[in-house]
Amino acid sequence: MTANVQTVTGAIDASRLGRTLMHEHLLIGYAGWEADTVRPGPSRREMIEVCVDRIEELKAGGVESMLDPCPSDLGRDVELMAEVAQRTGFRLICATGLYKEAEGGVAYWKFRSQFGPQVDAMAELFVRELSEGVGDTGIRAGIIKVATGHGAISDYERCVLEAAAKASVETGAPITTHTDGGTLGDEQQAILTAHGVPAHRIIIGHSCGTSDHDYHMKIVRGGSYLGFDRFGLEMIHPDEERVAALAKVVEAGGGAQVVVSHDSVWCWRGQPIPDLDGIGAVAPNWQPMHFLNNIVPRLREAGVGEEQIDRMTVENPRRFFAGEALP
Numbered sequence: 585m586t587a588n589v590q591t592v593t594g595a596i597d598a599s600r601l602g603r604t605l606m607h608e609h610l611l612i613g614y615a616g617w618e619a620d621t622v623r624p625g626p627s628r629r630e631m632i633e634v635c636v637d638r639i640e641e642l643k644a645g646g647v648e649s650m651l652d653p654c655p656s657d658l659g660r661d662v663e664l665m666a667e668v669a670q671r672t673g674f675r676l677i678c679a680t681g682l683y684k685e686a687e688g689g690v691a692y693w694k695f696r697s698q699f700g701p702q703v704d705a706m707a708e709l710f711v712r713e714l715s716e717g718v719g720d721t722g723i724r725a726g727i728i729k730v731a732t733g734h735g736a737i738s739d740y741e742r743c744v745l746e747a748a749a750k751a752s753v754e755t756g757a758p759i760t761t762h763t764d765g766g767t768l769g770d771e772q773q774a775i776l777t778a779h780g781v782p783a784h785r786i787i788i789g790h791s792c793g794t795s796d797h798d799y800h801m802k803i804v805r806g807g808s809y810l811g812f813d814r815f816g817l818e819m820i821h822p823d824e825e826r827v828a829a830l831a832k833v834v835e836a837g838g839g840a841q842v843v844v845s846h847d848s849v850w851c852w853r854g855q856p857i858p859d860l861d862g863i864g865a866v867a868p869n870w871q872p873m874h875f876l877n878n879i880v881p882r883l884r885e886a887g888v889g890e891e892q893i894d895r896m897t898v899e900n901p902r903r904f905f906a907g908e909a910l911p
């Protein structure tokens with residue numbers, strides 16, 4: 585077997601991934617969280633215990649692997665991920681990359697751009713974290729994360745996309761994206777592929793932020809994967825519509841290009857949401873067993889068979905990370 589998936593505890597063959605959630609977060613920290621010394625958030629030890637408990641719940645539910653695509657500027661802690669993975673025997677994949685302009689660590693890169701090309705510097709960072717490791721940890725990223733915001737892709741976000749493409753072409757690493765409201769994913773796809781990234785090495789994330797079937801199928805026809813990866817986050821888009829849209833994609837023949845998840849966040853640096861304890865009341869199903877426990881039965885009722893469900897949770901993640909051509 586060929587080791588073609590880089591986890592935080594070492595490289596493995598993609599066939600060992602098993603049932604995989606493709607977009608969850610152990611930890612998020614928005615740029616500037618460290619300035620809020622009044623509300624620093626939980627201790628590192630407390631966060632590790634929360635994450636270990638959640639991973640054990642996933643294992644008991646049949647989930648074997650998970651991608652945490654937290655980019656470099658969103659509070660990422662790869663050593664925390666590695667400790668959680670070692671304690672639980674769970675396969676975790678971390679990311680390199682940079683977040684969207686509105687909420688990422690943009691000030692540093694914009695200041696740096698006054699003195700030289702930022703695309704090259706960003707690409708150098710991504711390549712280093714993919715091939716050698718994050719800082720001096722020796723923990724290597726297994727994917728590149730990019731993001732765009734509302735309305736249009738900004739100049740800064742385009743730089744990140746171009747840097748990601750450059751790093752992907754050099755290393756062979758796949759790319760996963762963030763989109764707002766299920767928009768601009770087709771433009772992300774066009775930019776990345778124009779810069780040499782094979783379409784089947786790209787996941788257009790949060791595609792379930794819209795029920796626009798034409799948008800979904802445009803990305804499918806372009807050869808990339810759709811991330812239906814915000815189940816449970818109904819304040820953004822209702823699960824009822826996500827289920828219907830996913831069933832429609834499957835019926836149209838796009839089921840081999842869908843991966844699923846929730847984009848759940850288990851721990852926060854600082855206190856970006858004034859009432860973190862109140863999230864459960866607003867989004868009670870925003871947790872990483874929701875798809876298997878609650879969405880799968882609804883997909884069955886909508887006519888999606890077991891083979892398709894297994895494809896989205898097992899076969900598609902395996903094929904994506906293995907870099908295999910689409911069937």
